[in-house]
Amino acid sequence: MPYTVEDGGRLNNFASEPRMRVAEPISTDQRRNYVIIAVVTGVGVVGLIALVGFLSNLA
Numbered sequence: 001m002p003y004t005v006e007d008g009g010r011l012n013n014f015a016s017e018p019r020m021r022v023a024e025p026i027s028t029d030q031r032r033n034y035v036i037i038a039v040v041t042g043v044g045v046v047g048l049i050a051l052v053g054f055l056s057n058l059a
Contacts, residue, residue, distance in 0.1 A: 004012040
């Protein structure tokens, strides 16, 4: 862990604070990608539920 040195030469073993970054708004491309991922995931979940239902009726 890095130490910081205070005015009197004493070592300070508290963690150094990271630099702050300003969050940028989501672009339209990112928003479109999030929507596509959500739709594909939803179709996958519904498909798995349908598959489980179908397979449970076979037994």
